[in-house]
Amino acid sequence: MYRLDLNKSWSLKSGEKTYTADVPCSLYKTLIENKVIPDPYYRENEYISTDICDNGCTFEKTFDVDSQLLDCGRKILRFDGIDTLSEVCLNGELLGKTDNMHRIWEYDANGKLKEKGNILTVKLFSPNEYIRQKQKERPLIGVEHSMAGYPHLRKAHCMFGWDWGPKLPDMGIWRNVSLCFFDKGRINSIYFTQKHEGGKVTLCCTADMDILETDPPEKISARLTVTSPDGISQTFPIEEGKAEVVIDDPKLWWVRGLGEQPLYTCTVEMYCGEHIFDSVTKRIGLRTLTISQEKDEWGKEFCFINNGVRIFAMGANYIPEDQIVTRCTKERTVKLLDDCKAANYNFIRVWGGGYYPDEYFYDWCDENGFIIWQDFMFACSAYLLTPEFESTVRAEFKDNILRLRNHASLGMWCGNNEIESAWRYWGWADDKQCKADYLRLFEDIIPSMLSELDPETFYWPSSPSSGGGGTDPDSAQAGDKHYWDVWHNFKPIEAFRQYHYRFCSEYGFESLPDIKTCLYFADESKGDLDLCGNVMQAHQKCTQGNEKVMYYLAQMVNYPYDFRRLIYCSQIVQADCIRSNVEHMRRARGRCMGSAYWQVNDSNPVISWSSIDYFGRWKALHYYARKFHAPILLSCDDSEPAKPALYVTNDTLNDEELTIIENLRGNDGSIICKGECRGIIKAMSAKKMCMTDYSAELAEREDRRTKYLEYKLIKNGEVISGGTTLFVRPKEFIFLPSKINAEVHDRGDIFEIGLTSDNYAKSVCLSLKDYDCIFSDNWFDIHGSEKVSITADKSQLPENMTAEQLRSQLQIQNY
Known part of the structure; x- marks a missing residue:
């Protein structure tokens, strides 16, 4: 098979004007790049951007084909993704219509190509007008933050707006376009199943292949x-169509933290004599991976x-990395996933209101030992299974199951x-037809297709579900x-610890992004740094x-009187809130077996639940995640403040001999008792390792407001986990004025920042005035004169930056 790339040198016709573009390309992306429309993320520009998609547009490309390729027996025009409603024409002939962003579209190009001057046209139609008309004909339930009628269209729901995303219902060619030329046959798909028994793995390969007729017939x-x-x-x-391989000494693939992730390269080739005319390669891991629902003393595990x-x-939960999906790139995705790895993730959930990620997302997870929870692309909405809708979602399911099942x-x-x-x-309206279609779609059609196409991967009908x-x-x-209930229903943060989950796949808490991110979309000189102002409201999509x-x-x-202080306070409250819940769940290991906070990333610069903002800047939560996801975690259950209980959670395969040190300290950082x-x-x-009764030391209200508990976990002389607990809420604690001293030293490839304080300094946040940097630790406590050493990798910073220059850039906040 030979593939001719058709991604370059397209033109967009919008209205009376024409612009150049390369795939991935879309209306918004192209108009922004050509400065035809302003950045929709700036100030309130979203409100003038939505209606741009009230009208359609056309993408067109002219290309040539080598005469030898025209002699191939089969020629396929392939679109890996068209967003969404379109007519595809080749040299003036209509090849077909598209109605689903999530599908692969292929068209027979035999007899339709010429050597010079082929014209490929994709005429796109307004998604806004389509859902408007469909909703008028037959209303469907959706979320309040989105454009009415979006469930009628198989397009990433969040592009119509969500409670963290603006209404930018783009259109375009969002994945690769190619011409595929086949000589004698084609491999349509391959599927690997595994049987693990007696220390061996039997690998079964099933190949779906087409063989073209030849004259005279040839042995394929x-x-x-x-x-x-x-x-x-x-x-x-x-x-x-089948082959079976016994691997005697298999190198098993393990989830991150439990072992390595060796991958076997499996190539299927079709050949005639010495000529290989098609091949497909997959990398697979030899492993068993499923969900257990065994009964136990609390019900059924998950x-x-x-x-x-x-x-x-x-x-955590993963959403599209840009509201304009044609701007998503492999580099951004890999950087985000690397940051997840740095925060000790072993798992990520692909949320159902976006799109099925690109292959490189899954490749990275294969290579790094992440478990993927993969939603089908349906969220918070009712759907009507018309014949047309059922037909297109069945094709969508098949395309994506075949694409992802071997990972x-x-x-x-x-x-x-x-x-x-x-x-x-x-409280949805009682729509009997949609309710029946729900059961048919998610409890009949999808599981039936999976039993045929991917029977080895666990299926769950909805999230949440029992x-x-x-x-x-x-x-x-x-x-x-x-x-x-914490956040949307205004329950106190402590309410998290009143519940025991089997697997908590969504919970969250909002914060503001970094000041640099806010200044990207807000104009300080115009008074935009006002949480109650119009610009901040435009970048806050959650109701209230x-x-x-x-x-x-x-x-x-x-009360934070300064906007920058407001950002700081929002991030520390978010981080402490999520930390409290994760530590609670990890203390209940065995009863609870999973945690995915909402959400790891943003699709735009916005006030949201994310731990990493749109520009990749870590919030306090992501630094905290690195600690509360540690393989061996020391955490404090302070439900009874005067009797804090210290627990160790060990998510490694080894028994560990450990030492816990706890220090009751005064607000000057001095140790009162240990x-x-x-x-x-x-x-x-x-396991609960120890519980100390501090009732005598905390007898008076003033004691609880001036003392705190520090705890740390020691393995082989090294601190591997730890934290601090206040006996009152931070606003009630009496913090002494803290003068933090910071010294910066050049240590070769890194800068070392040494910090001390004259008193206890809580939640010390480091940032740079003009640059971004991920520090070795951040949002940490300083216990008076006890030095804390933080490093910054020079590769993140401007070349030739000196220690003095870094110190002049350093900004320090603390509670």
């Missing part, structure tokens, strides 16, 4: 070559099991986000749960979002 053969991670190859014949080991899944990182499929619970709890059928989808005894920010700040911290305990914590377990 196929073979499978398996190359081990250490480079040893074996080749096996494929007969009747737990990933990898090679027989029960995994506590730690991570080692694929841990489960999930039918949708929150629709089962919405029918049960959200198993489907609308039976208590919010159960705490089985399945997964979304817990939003800014009111909720202030409500929770009022509970936890002193304690120590030692113990062995078994592999893959959580």
Whole structure:
């Protein structure tokens, strides 16, 4: 097979004007690049940008084809993604119409190509007008933050707006375009299944192949070559579309933190004599990976099991990285996933209101040992299974199941986000037809297709759910749960710890992004740095979002009179809130076996629940995640403030002998009394190690406001985990004025920043005035004169920056 890339040198016709573009290309992206429209993320520009998609546009390309390629027996025009409603024409002939962003579209180009001057046209139609008309004909339920009628169209829902995203319903060619030329046949797909038994793995390959008729007929053969991670190859014949390989000494793929991620390279080739005319290569991991729902004392567990080991899944929910999806790139995705790895994730959930990510997303997860929870692209909405809608979603399911099913990182499929619970709890109108179609779509069609196309991957009908059928989808005894009473329902932060989940796949808390991010979309000289002002409201999509920010700040911290202080306070409250819940869940390891906070990333510069903002800047939460996701975690249950209990959670495969040191300190950082305990914590377990009664030391109100507990976990003389606990909320604690001293030293490839304080300094935040930097630690405490050393990698900073220059850039905040 030969592939001719058609991504370059397109033209966009919008109105009476024409612009150049390369795939991935879209209306918004092209108009922004040509400065025809202003940045929709700036100030309130979103409001003048939505209606641009009221009218259609046309993308067109002229190309030539080598005369030898025209002689190939089969020619296919392939679009990996068109967004969304279009007519595709080649040399004036209509090849077909598209109605689904999530599908691959292929067209027979035999007899339609010429050697010179081929013209390929994609005429796109307004998504706004389409959903408007469809909603008028037959209303469908959706979320309040989006444009009415969006469930009628198979397009990333969040492009129509969400409670973290603007209404920018773009259109364009968002994935690769190519011409594929086949000589004697084609490999349509390959699928690998595994049987693990007796220390061996039997690898079964099923290949779906088309053989073209030739005159005279030729002998067509196929073979499978398996190359081990250490480079040893074996080749096996494929007969009747199948081959079976026994691997005697398999190198198993493990979830991150439990082992390595060796990948086997498997290549299927079709050949005739010595001529190979098509080949497909997949990299696979030899592993078992599924969800266990075994009954236990609390109900039924919901737990990933990898090679027989029960995994506590730690991570977050992932959304599209840009509201204008044609601006998403491999480099941005890899950087985001690297940042997740740096925060000790082993798991990520692909949320159902966006799109199925690109191949490189899954490749990275394969290589780095992440488990992927993969939603199908349905969220918070009712759908009508018309014949046309059913036909296109069936094709969508097939395309994406075939594309993703061989990835080692694929841990489960999930039918949708929150629709089962919405029918049960959200007060939706009783639409009997849509309710019946819900059951048919998510509890019949998808599981039936998966049983045929990917029977080895676990399927879950909805999130949250206890198993489907609308039976208590919010159960705490089985399945997964979304817990939003903290935030949406104004419950206090401590409410997190009143519940025990089996797997909490959504919960969250908002904060403002970094000041540099705010200044990207706001003009300080025009008074935009006002949380209640129009610009900040435009960048807060959650209903009553800014009111909720202030409500929770009022509970936890002193009033921030300065906008930069407001950012700081919002981030520390967010981080402490999520930390409290994650540590609570990890202390309950065995009962709870998974945590995915909402959300890791942003699709635009916005006030949101993310731990990393649109520009990749870490909030306090992401620094905290690196600590509360640590493989061995020391955490404090301070439900009884005067009797704090210290727990160790060990998510490694080894028993560990550890030492806990706890110091009761005064607000000047001095140690009032100390304690120590030692113990062995078994592999893959959580245990209460010690509980000290400080009732005498905290007898008076003033004691609780001037003393705090520091605790740290020691392994082989090194601190591997730790934290501090106040006995009152931060706004009630009496902090002494803290003068923080910072010295910067050049240590070769890094700068070392040494910090001390004359008193206890809580939640010390480092930033640079003009640059971005991810520090070795941040949002940390300084216990008076006890030095804290932080490093900054020089590769992140301007070349030839000196220690003095870094010190002059350094900005320090603390509580």
